[in-house]
Amino acid sequence: MRLCTREANLHSLPYDIFYQVVEDLDLSDFNNLSRVSRSLYNLLHNDQLAKRTIKKYVPHSKEARWAAAGNISFRKAIGRIHDMQQAVAMAEPYSAAVLSYAATFIYRDGVLSYVIGNEIRVLNVHRADSTEQVVDVHNMLRRIIPTYRQQEAADRSAQITFLYYSSGVLAFLVEIDGDAHAWLILLDVTPGCSRRIRFIRQLECTRRLFVRHNGTHLFYGVHSFVDASGELLWAIQWVDLTRNTKADVPPTVLDKLAGTEIGHNVCFEIFDNQLYAVSNTIDSEEEALNWRSFYEWVCIPPAFNRRRVRMQRIWRRDHLEGPINDTWTEMSLRMDEATGRPMILECRREWREGRSDHVRTYYAEPLRMVSELATTGEIQGEAEHTEPRETQSPSSSSPSTYPLLVGGTGPSNITLPAPLPLNGPSIEDLARRKRIGKHVHSEYSGNCRTRREFIMAKTKYRTYNFSAHSFMDLVNDPEPNNRVGAATDRLRLRINSCKRKCTLSVDDNHVAKRSKLDSTLRSSTTATTSIKDDESDNVHLWPPDDADEDLIKLLCPTRKATNIHAIADERSLIYSVDTDEPHKQAIILISFDPQIRLPCMHSRNQGATLPSAPVGISLLGPEDVKKNMRQKCSIFSPCSSSAISSSNSKSSVRTEAAMHLSIDKGYWFDTKRW
Numbered sequence: 001m002r003l004c005t006r007e008a009n010l011h012s013l014p015y016d017i018f019y020q021v022v023e024d025l026d027l028s029d030f031n032n033l034s035r036v037s038r039s040l041y042n043l044l045h046n047d048q049l050a051k052r053t054i055k056k057y058v059p060h061s062k063e064a065r066w067a068a069a070g071n072i073s074f075r076k077a078i079g080r081i082h083d084m085q086q087a088v089a090m091a092e093p094y095s096a097a098v099l100s101y102a103a104t105f106i107y108r109d110g111v112l113s114y115v116i117g118n119e120i121r122v123l124n125v126h127r128a129d130s131t132e133q134v135v136d137v138h139n140m141l142r143r144i145i146p147t148y149r150q151q152e153a154a155d156r157s158a159q160i161t162f163l164y165y166s167s168g169v170l171a172f173l174v175e176i177d178g179d180a181h182a183w184l185i186l187l188d189v190t191p192g193c194s195r196r197i198r199f200i201r202q203l204e205c206t207r208r209l210f211v212r213h214n215g216t217h218l219f220y221g222v223h224s225f226v227d228a229s230g231e232l233l234w235a236i237q238w239v240d241l242t243r244n245t246k247a248d249v250p251p252t253v254l255d256k257l258a259g260t261e262i263g264h265n266v267c268f269e270i271f272d273n274q275l276y277a278v279s280n281t282i283d284s285e286e287e288a289l290n291w292r293s294f295y296e297w298v299c300i301p302p303a304f305n306r307r308r309v310r311m312q313r314i315w316r317r318d319h320l321e322g323p324i325n326d327t328w329t330e331m332s333l334r335m336d337e338a339t340g341r342p343m344i345l346e347c348r349r350e351w352r353e354g355r356s357d358h359v360r361t362y363y364a365e366p367l368r369m370v371s372e373l374a375t376t377g378e379i380q381g382e383a384e385h386t387e388p389r390e391t392q393s394p395s396s397s398s399p400s401t402y403p404l405l406v407g408g409t410g411p412s413n414i415t416l417p418a419p420l421p422l423n424g425p426s427i428e429d430l431a432r433r434k435r436i437g438k439h440v441h442s443e444y445s446g447n448c449r450t451r452r453e454f455i456m457a458k459t460k461y462r463t464y465n466f467s468a469h470s471f472m473d474l475v476n477d478p479e480p481n482n483r484v485g486a487a488t489d490r491l492r493l494r495i496n497s498c499k500r501k502c503t504l505s506v507d508d509n510h511v512a513k514r515s516k517l518d519s520t521l522r523s524s525t526t527a528t529t530s531i532k533d534d535e536s537d538n539v540h541l542w543p544p545d546d547a548d549e550d551l552i553k554l555l556c557p558t559r560k561a562t563n564i565h566a567i568a569d570e571r572s573l574i575y576s577v578d579t580d581e582p583h584k585q586a587i588i589l590i591s592f593d594p595q596i597r598l599p600c601m602h603s604r605n606q607g608a609t610l611p612s613a614p615v616g617i618s619l620l621g622p623e624d625v626k627k628n629m630r631q632k633c634s635i636f637s638p639c640s641s642s643a644i645s646s647s648n649s650k651s652s653v654r655t656e657a658a659m660h661l662s663i664d665k666g667y668w669f670d671t672k673r674w
Contacts, residue, residue: 010040011037011039011040011043018043019049022044022049022052022053023052023053023056025053026053026057027053027054027057027058027078027081027082027085028082028085028086030044030049030050030053030078030082031078031079031082044075045075046075047073047074047075050073050074050075050077050078051067051074053074053078054067054074054077054078057338058081058337058338059337059338059340060335060336060337060338060339060340061077061081061337063077063080063081064077064337080593080594080595081467083593083594084467084468084570084571084592084593084594085467085468086468087592087593087594088465088467088468088470088472088495088497088570088571088592089468089469089470089495089497089498089538090495090497090540091493091494091495091540091541091542092542092669092671093493093542093590093591093592093669094591094592094593094594094596094668094669095589095590095591095596095597095598095601095666095667095668095669096551096554096555096588096589096590096591096666096667096669097554097588097589097591097598097600097601097660097665097666097667098554098586098587098588098589098600098660098663098665098666099112099123099125099574099587099588099589099658099659099660099663100112100114100116100121100123100586100587100659100660100663101116101579101581101584101585101586101587101659101663102114102115102116102121102576102584102585102587103115103116103583103584103585104160104161104162104576105162105565105574105576105587106162106163106164106165106170106567107125107567107569107574108164108165108166108567108569109165109166109167110124110125110126110127110569110572111123111124111125111126111165112124112125112574112587113162113165113170113189114587115137115160116659118136118137118138119134119135119136119137120134120135120137120160120170120172120187120189121133121134121135121656121659122134122135122170122189123658123659123660125572125574125589125591125596126571126572126593126596128595128596128597128598129658130598130599130657130658130661131655131656131657131658132655132656132657132658132659133189133190133191133653133654133655134653134654134655134656135187135189135652135653136651136652136653136654137158137160139651139652140187140196140652141158141174141176143652144185144197144200145174145176145183145200147176147178147179148176156176156177156178157176157177158174158175158176158177159174159175159176160172160173160174161173161175163184163209163210163211164210164211164212164213166212166213166214166215166270167213167214167215167216168188168189168190168193168215169186169187169188169189169198169213169215169241170186170187170188170189171184171185171186171187171211171213171218172185172187173185173206173209181202181203181204182202182203182206183200183201183202183203184199184200184201184202184203184209184211184220185197185199185200186198186199186200186213186218186241189653191655193653196652196653198241199218199239199241203222205222205224206222207222207223207224207232208222208223208224208260208262209221209222210222210262210268212268212269212270212275213241213270214270214273215241216240216241216242216273217238217239217240217241217270217273217302218238218239218240218241219236219237219238219239219268219270219275219300220236220237220239221234221235221236221237221251221268222234222235223235223260225251225253227253227255232260233253233254233255233257234253234254234257234266234277235251235252235253235254236251236252236253236254236275236277236300237249237251237252238252238275238300238302238303238304240302240303249303249304249305250305250307252300252304252306252307252308252309253307253308254277254298254308254309254311255308255309255311256282256283256296256311257277257279257296257298257311258279258281258282258283258296259279259280259281263330263331263332264329264330264331265279265280265281265329265331266278266279266280266281266331267331267332267333268333269332269333269342271333271335271342271369271370272369272370273301273302273370274299274300274301274302274370275299275300276297276298276299276300276333276342276367277297277298277300278295278296278297278331278333278344278367279295279296279297280293280295280316280329280331280346281296282294282296291318291319291320292315292316292317292318292319293315293316293317293318293319294313294314294315294316295313295314295315295316295344295365296311296312296313297311297312297313297314297344297367298310298311298312299312299367299368299370299373301370314344314365314367315433316346316365317348318433321350321352321353322350322351322352322353322354322355323350323351324348324349324350324351325349325350325351325358327349327456328347328348328349328360328456328462329346329347329348329349330346330347330462330463331344331345331346331347332345332346333345334466336364336366337467339366340369341366341367341368341369342366342367342369343364343365343366343367343466344363344364344365344366344367345362345363345364345464345466346362346363346365347360347361347362347363347462347464348360348361348363349361359442359443359444360442360443360471361440361441361442361443362440362441362464362471363435363439363440364439364440364466365439366439441464441469441471441498443471443496451539452494452539452541454473454475454476454477454494458475458476458477459473459474459475460474460475460476460491460561460564460566460575461473461474461564461566461568461573461575462474463568465568465570466570467570468497468570469497469498470495470496470497470498471494471495471496471497472493472494472495472568472573473493473494473495474491474492474493474494474564474566474573474575475491475492475493475494476489476490476491476492476561477490477491477492477494477541478490479552488559488560489556489559489560489561490552490555490556490559490561491555491556491561491564491577492541492542492543492555493540493541493542493573493590494539494540494541495539495540495541495542496538496539496540497538497540498538499538543555548604551604551667554588554665554666554667555588555590556577557577557579557580557586558577558578558579558580560578561577562577562578563576563577563578563585564576564577565585571591571592571593571596572589572590572591572592572593572596573589573590574587574588574589574590575587575588576588589666597668598660598666599660599661600660600661600663600664600665600666601666601667601668602666602667602668603667603668603670604667604668604669604670
């Protein structure tokens, strides 16, 4: 009998067995295993294996949708997601560049829109475009706003405030000197578009105005509805962007949505054509009698013709868990790439269990999808509503039929639960409220002794990268200097990411430990938590302390970190910072995507310019522009008749070379990757 003496290894397994083994690997393990040997690399290069992994772990990601459409392979999608996640977690960006010098900007869906002079310029950053769409603001306003056209010879100026961008449509507010009411405009900036003005309306009130749209449905609202008790409430207006007529649908009033600061205690976002609204505060009278905190949320479908809606509740926390430093609280709505569900993502800085130190923790809470709400009858679908009557075109210049600043005395249909007992929660109450371990990420563990933290005055921007499970802060860390009063500002990224522990046969949905208040729950889950939970205390700073002066100056041109406004998505961070010229800021890109390569990005090692490699993948911007961070830009009207006649003869939207080509300031980092 002949015995087999060949050493057993993974790539020698029968393919059907190897297929089953690979099925349980997540994206990181899949990518790392492919780098073990050439044999495993060839085996894992199979696109069917990669497709199963993508469908299991991130079926709702942008890369998954592009792979399903055939734009990239599923294997490349896995590698791209892994590379971006690792670059964020290790604070090792691939590139940094100056994109433009401008007065204000908005960045969402991978598209940068900014104002320079009398123009709005639009650049697709994720595609690494070398051209920009340029909008002549004067020419556009003359054509669509009669009062601006009639009195443009006078010294009248217009202020532009960016509000939102999605699906190639830019939403902004125009305030003209002398006009009592501002104009809400939705402009299609897609190249070759035949109908540019998608919506225009003069608003009678812009108090805490927000806009959300997806190119098909528009929701906008203000905090101005006055109820019977004199309190201000949110009022939401819906518009159908696919029609040339507007639907005469009254605004929907949100009775118990108590938050007023978008991004802090209230947030809005569109998912599946529905507007989700979430607040982390409840009625003040009820909160005084309640030792439990809730999220109040609602889902508003298009063409919703009810005056008021019923709010839903989700447990948030118990006040006995410890006080909160509310100045650090942030809240947003994201989409879970694994399930496609809307997720509440909230950052809270808490004194846990009454300890003297306070720690930042991000909590994620999934919301029900539209299909689930429809089956339970909690929302009313479009088919159940009467058809809205069509009146005038959405490009009409008349003020809004519903000014969103009216009084209301109708009774609320909200039924509040009975007040909870004043003696605090029982063990049964605590056992019913559980958090999923993968939905909780504390910045530091309890046994962490050394911390690299910055006060709020030094933290210019803070967010959370949900894909890489990383805290991301843009901080001012002045360079050490022996001379008194000679310290210069230095902008750096501070990233604190999870360190993955060994994963055993434990369900991802295990219960996270909450506090010492519930000893029963703690004892039953301590073993599980120690096995599966991720570790924190993994702080990285970039650029490093020995970085070149040229890079430090690129990130902060004047070495004074003032008037910083930043927006981030899953693969890049864009911020503006003051320059030596007044009313002009440098717009800086820090990219963690290896496929975003602009011609201005020069190799740090070779000094050569890398060729452009457009990707064509846009990613949802997890963060909204907050109301208190909006920037206004003044557009001054030209007074000369020659300037007026020449500008009337040219198109309002044209294509030009991107500004970053002429600026030519950027770096590509040829560092050795993990």
